[in-house]
Amino acid sequence: MSIKLGVPSKGRLMEKTFDWFGARGVQLSRTGSDREYAGAVEGVDGVELVLLSAGEIPRELAAGRIHLGVTGTDLVREKLGQWEQQVAELALLGFGHADLIIAVPGCWADVDTLEDLDAAAAAFRETHGFRMRIATKYHRLVREFLRDNGVADYQLVDSQGATEGTIKNMTAEGVADITSTGDTLRANHLKILSDALVLKSQATLFKSRKAAMTDAERATMKALLQKLELDG
Amino acid sequence: MAQKSKIRARAAALAAGFEAAGAVPVETPVLLPAEALLDLYGEDIRGRAYVTSDALRGEQMLRPDFTVPVVQMHMAHGAEPARYTYAGEVFRRQEDDPARANEYMQVGYEVFDRENPAASDAEVFAVIQDALKGVELRAATGDIGILAAAVAGLETTEHRKRALARHIWRPRKFKALLERFAGRSEVPASRAALLAADVPMAHGYSDIGLRSQTEVAARIDALREDAAAEPISALQVELIEALLAVRETLPNALEHIRDLAVDMPAISGAARRLRERMEALDARGVDVARLEFEASYGRTSMEYYDGFVFGFYVPGRADLPAVATGGRYDALTQVLGQGREIPAVGGVIRPGVLVDLEDAA
Numbered sequence: 164m165s166i167k168l169g170v171p172s173k174g175r176l177m178e179k180t181f182d183w184f185g186a187r188g189v190q191l192s193r194t195g196s197d198r199e200y201a202g203a204v205e206g207v208d209g210v211e212l213v214l215l216s217a218g219e220i221p222r223e224l225a226a227g228r229i230h231l232g233v234t235g236t237d238l239v240r241e242k243l244g245q246w247e248q249q250v251a252e253l254a255l256l257g258f259g260h261a262d263l264i265i266a267v268p269g270c271w272a273d274v275d276t277l278e279d280l281d282a283a284a285a286a287f288r289e290t291h292g293f294r295m296r297i298a299t300k301y302h303r304l305v306r307e308f309l310r311d312n313g314v315a316d317y318q319l320v321d322s323q324g325a326t327e328g329t330i331k332n333m334t335a336e337g338v339a340d341i342t343s344t345g346d347t348l349r350a351n352h353l354k355i356l357s358d359a360l361v362l363k364s365q366a367t368l369f370k371s372r373k374a375a376m377t378d379a380e381r382a383t384m385k386a387l388l389q390k391l392e393l394d395g
Numbered sequence: 396m397a398q399k400s401k402i403r404a405r406a407a408a409l410a411a412g413f414e415a416a417g418a419v420p421v422e423t424p425v426l427l428p429a430e431a432l433l434d435l436y437g438e439d440i441r442g443r444a445y446v447t448s449d450a451l452r453g454e455q456m457l458r459p460d461f462t463v464p465v466v467q468m469h470m471a472h473g474a475e476p477a478r479y480t481y482a483g484e485v486f487r488r489q490e491d492d493p494a495r496a497n498e499y500m501q502v503g504y505e506v507f508d509r510e511n512p513a514a515s516d517a518e519v520f521a522v523i524q525d526a527l528k529g530v531e532l533r534a535a536t537g538d539i540g541i542l543a544a545a546v547a548g549l550e551t552t553e554h555r556k557r558a559l560a561r562h563i564w565r566p567r568k569f570k571a572l573l574e575r576f577a578g579r580s581e582v583p584a585s586r587a588a589l590l591a592a593d594v595p596m597a598h599g600y601s602d603i604g605l606r607s608q609t610e611v612a613a614r615i616d617a618l619r620e621d622a623a624a625e626p627i628s629a630l631q632v633e634l635i636e637a638l639l640a641v642r643e644t645l646p647n648a649l650e651h652i653r654d655l656a657v658d659m660p661a662i663s664g665a666a667r668r669l670r671e672r673m674e675a676l677d678a679r680g681v682d683v684a685r686l687e688f689e690a691s692y693g694r695t696s697m698e699y700y701d702g703f704v705f706g707f708y709v710p711g712r713a714d715l716p717a718v719a720t721g722g723r724y725d726a727l728t729q730v731l732g733q734g735r736e737i738p739a740v741g742g743v744i745r746p747g748v749l750v751d752l753e754d755a756a
Contacts, residue, residue, distance in 0.1 A: 244490040269600025273614040275585035278575075281568075285561060286614055287606055294437065295606075303490065306442050313568025315561065318438050330604045352601045357585060 165211040166376075166383045169223055169232035172200050172214035176366060179258045180233045187391050207390055209383035218242075220369075225249040227373035230384065237263055237341060237364035241301050250369040253393050259366030261341040263301055265359035266348050268330055268337075276358050277312045280337070284316040287336065298322035298335035301361070305339040308361045327351035368393075402500050405746040405753075406482040409502040409526050413480035416522045418504055421479045423464035429454035432463060435699070435730060445488050445497075457486035461503050462699065462724065463731065466739065469507055470732045476508035482746075495716070496747070505741030507728075513668060515740050516703040516723060517675035523707070523719050523742045524681065530752050532707040532718055536645065537692025538672075539563065539722075540702040541652065541665040545638055548661020551576060551627045554617060566694050573635065578626030589615065590622050634659050641690040645673055648688035672703060699727040703740065709752065718752070719744040 170191065171177045181191045190205040191212055202212030213229055220234035221242040233256065239246050267274050274283050284295040295317045299305050302319050309317065320335050327347050329335035341364065342348055345355060368391075376384060388394070414420060426447075432440050444459040458464065461481050469477060482502040489497045504522050506515045524534065546559045555576045562568045574580045589595050595615050602608055634655060641651050649669055656663045677683045693704030702723030709715045721742020729736040 245493070268602075268604045268606070270598055270602045270604075270608065271606065271611055272589065272596050272598045273611050273618065275589075276583050278571075278583070279586070282558070282617075283606070283610075283614060285558070286610065286617075290610060291605065294434075302441070306438055310439060310442075313562060313565050313571065315437060315565070318433065319441070333605050336604055336606055352603050354600070357583075 164377060164380055165209045166231065166380055166387060167211050167213050167229040167374075168204070169213045169215045169220045169229040169234075170202070171217040171220070171233060176217060176233075176259055177214075180256070180366065183256050183258070184391070189387070189390055207383070207387050209379070210387055221246075221250070224369055224371040225373060227371050227375060230371055230374045230376065230380070231387075232369050232371070233366055234369065235259055235261065235364045236367050237261065237301065237304070237362055239367070239369060240362060241304050249372055251372060252367055253370050253388070254368045254391070256366040256368060259364070261343050261364045263304060263339065263341055263361040263364060264355045265297070265305070265337060265339045265361065266327075266342075266353040266355045269352050269354040271354075274356070276356060277309075277314055280356060280359075281314040281316070284314065288316045294318040295337065296320045296335040297337045297339055298326050298329040299339035300326070301339060301341075304361055308359075312359075327353060402747045402750050405750050406500045406502045409744055409746055409749075410480050410482040412526050413502070413504045413522065416478070416504070418478040418480035421465060421468060421481050423458065423461055423468065423481065423483070425458050425484070426455040427458055427464055428452070429456045431467070431731070432456050432459070435463065435727070442490065443487055445486050458484070459487060460485055461501060461743070462505075462727070462741065465503070465505055465741075466724075466728055466731050469737070469739075470728065470735060473507065475737065476506070476510065478507075479503075479505045499745055499747050501743040502746055503741055503743040505739065507737045507739045509738055511675075512702070512723070512738055512740070513671035513675040515738070516672050517679045517681070519721055519740050519742050520676060520703075520705055521679035521681055523705075523721060523744060526744060527707055527719060527749070530718070530749065530756075531710065533687070533710045534705060534707050535687055535689060535692050536703070536705045537689050537694075538665065538669055538703055539693055539700055541662055541669065541690060542635075542638065542694075543701065544662045544665040545635055545659055548659060549627060549631055549635075551631075552621065552624050554621060555624070555627070564694055566691070573627070573632060576621075576627045577629070577632045579632075582622075586618065590619060630658070638662070639691050641688070643688065645676075645683050645686045645688040648690070649673060652690075668702075693722060699724045701726045705742065709748075716745065716748060718748045 170180050184191050188206045192203050194203050195201045200214040202214050204210045204212050217234045218238055220232040221239045223229045224232045225243050239250060243249050274280055287295045297317055298320050300323050305319060322329055326338045326340045429446055445457040446454055448454045465479055484498055485501050486498050489495045504519060506519055508515045542563055546556055549556055559572055562572060638655055641648050652666045656666045673683050693700055700722035704722035706717040707719040708717050719742055723740040725738045728739050
């Protein structure tokens with residue numbers, strides 16, 4: 164058997180992950196056709212590359228079906244309860260930087276802080292008869308953040324993509340989403356609240372605390388981490 | 396954790412006791428329409444309740460408590476006054492602590508009666524305490540109505556009083572708002588700039604979304620009005636803080652609160668109701684001289700309790716959930732009654748916790 168390493172299956176996150184491992188003497192590559200999700204590992208024996216959607220990697224780590232996985236801190240904290248007991252952070256990889264923030268229309272001249280958001284939400288509910296809607300896919304993180312910061316009279320509406328467009332389409336009043344530069348937000352006439360940084364995220368190598376290992380796999384893990392110059 | 400069959404038997408015995416006390420047994424659905432619960436509790440309920448859905452009825456929640464369905468049932472076709480009992484599972488989503496149960500039994504006793512609130516409060520407390528007889532427990536009591544009355548009586552703008560009343564159940568936010576309105580915290584730079592601007596609405600952004608520029612202008616007006624209003628005085632803040640710090644036996648707490656009412660006449664009515672409740676508890680045979688009263692008690696629990704609140708706890712076992720909790724929820728019946736209301740008070744026992752305690756004894 165082998166140590167299973169889960170890596171995002173496409174895009175810049177995959178390429179940068181390959182680069183990060185490559186720079187440390189472990190070559191990862193996709194094999195077969197462009198469309199086939201199969202991969203190879205060179206530079207260390209007994210490691211198997213598993214290409215997965217970044218969003219599924221936290222779940223696979225928690226289930227112990229992969230031993231190591233690269234994904235964003237945001238996804239691990241959103242998807243895993245008591246995440247520290249299920250996975251361990253081995254290394255911050257220095258790319259895939261993104262902030263989970265809360266943004267509202269720039270035309271809301273009266274709203275800049277969470278205190279403003281809460282007061283505006285109260286008035287909104289009185290005027291419109293329903294709670295102010297915040298579109299997001301990070302339900303747990305955002306709900307905990309808003310609760311801790313005393314914001315009430317809001318509701319989360321699910322948005323799995325094109326979240327910034329929900330306000331113009333009148334399906335939400337605010338958004339909670341990942342941004343790296345803020346360009347998409349500005350292009351959609353939104354501004355970021357000054358004190359609503361929910362989470363700073365970056366691509367991170369996680370180790371599962373749930374995956375069982377044989378003696379041989381333990382040796383492989385040790386060799387791999389040594390090569391990567393990490394403490395397991 | 397005791398066997399389910401044993402917990403069921405204990406629940407049935409408790410419900411039989413509540414029936415003997417005059418309650419009518421009722422059943423409620425396990426799946427509740429999510430809308431009513433969300434409207435009542437807000438987004439926080441999603442963190443506490445399991446949500447499911449189908450294409451026909453939309454979002455449904457697995458019953459997180461019995462209060463809402465029992466109130467709905469009573470408002471729809473209940474005669475007054477009424478006493479109900481129920482026994483069944485409730486479901487609580489757990490995202491952080493695997494040791495906490497996500498499914499457990501509750502047995503409840505609810506009183507809907509307009510006549511004598513103090514007597515109803517005392518009745519529910521005494522009936523629950525009686526059902527727990529034989530187990531060594533610590534009772535905690537409080538009264539959300541006293542703080543609400545103190546807020547309503549503050550010498551400040553209606554706007555500020557409403558903002559504070561809205562956050563009574565969020566102690567940290569309540570404190571931050573009180574400090575803001577007392578002029579004790581620094582005004583955020585962005586707000587200072589907004590208030591100083593000649594044309595605060597000039598922002599260079601497109602006007603998008605459902606919240607209109609009229610609403611934005613109204614809030615800026617409210618902020619201006621607030622900035623012009625006198626801060627809440629240091630004395631008034633001290634009185635609220637002194638009230639929140641009250642924590643002693645009920646007779647002493649009552650004396651303390653009546654002393655505070657000399658400077659805070661707005662709480663006189665609430666203090667009188669506290670005395671009436673104490674007398675009613677005494678008449679029911681509750682040892683009021685040793686009963687604990689804590690003015691802040693119940694502020695972090697569910698938002699619907701707005702008067703008397705109580706709980707029974709295992710001494711020295713902060714890790715165990717309360718064996719029983721309850722309180723008055725008049726405002727909830729207003730929200731669910733669509734124009735009608737009925738004073739209501741009730742409590743629940745967790746037979747599972749009780750059985751564990753009895754087994755360990």
